[in-house]
Amino acid sequence: MLNLHHLNSFVMLQQTGSFTEAAARLGIGQSTVTQHIQRLEKSLARQLVFRDTHQVKLTAEGEALLGYARGMLDMNGKVASLFGESRLRGRLRLGVSEDVVASRLTSILEDFIRLYPLVDLELTVALSAVLYQMQDIGDLDLVLAKRHIGETNGRLLYREPLVWLARDPDLALRGDVLPLIAFPPPSITRRVAQEALDREKMAWRIVCTCGSLSGLTAAARAGMGVLVQPRSMAPAGLKEVPGDRLPVLEDVEFVLVPRRGADAALTEALSSLIVAQIAPQNLA
DSSP: OOOHHHHHHHHHHHHHSOHHHHHHHHTSOHHHHHHHHHHHHHHHTSOOEEEOSSOEEEOHHHHHHHHHHHHHHHHHHHHHHHHOTTOOOEEEEEEEEHHHHHHTHHHHHHHHHHHOTTEEEEEEEEOHHHHHHHHHTTSOSEEEEEEETTOOOSEEEEEEEEEEEESSHHHHTSSSSEEEEEOOSSOHHHHHHHHHHHHTTOOEEEEEEOSSHHHHHHHHHTTSOEEEEEGGGOOTTOEEOOTTTSOOOOEEEEEEEEOTTSOHHHHHHHHHHHHHHSSGGGOO
């Protein structure tokens, strides 16, 4: 019989790619995670994890086990929720800004549905300003989004700089007018970029607008122009423009904002998972 604690460490190790990170998220010691993996490998008589000095990867046998491990943990969570004394039920409407979805949302949702299988989650992805508008009229219970420096709404998660990104910075800056790739209004990153350029009296024009980060990334990778994103969320294939080439951009803050009157138990359950995974020490 496989130990569920061992399987939980195994799944978390696959999600994070790090024994240290897996231990931090599980709230146990790194040596405990190592012991769980070793005991799991011993019970199956198979090597499940390949380790070197740079990374942790699953072996072919580990990949084969992963789906079954998730299924067993999911079933255990459902049974615990069904018969547990403090089971959570209901509907939670979550709004997430576009750039967070592209980088961190998957592992958060995996943990949430495993721990709270009786909660129905409604997910809305949009620009931060749009999410706040939806929450104001009662359409969202919890928002994970950006805010400008100096604003006070929400629970601060972390703060980081915005950066200019391009496929080829030298080519993108060759002309007299900066080609800008941006979300449509009301976008925080668009506004910050435009205000920074206007302060330095630099000419710019919007060459591509899209409400999806994947669309903006495709345009930037095609060499259409310059894109602004938080540094830790820079899409692959784009290079950061050197700091002396374009104006310095102000930082942005990422926050959690619960709706007044929303189910406190549901919002706190998801909020605690988000705080555990999106914290300064967990950023790249």
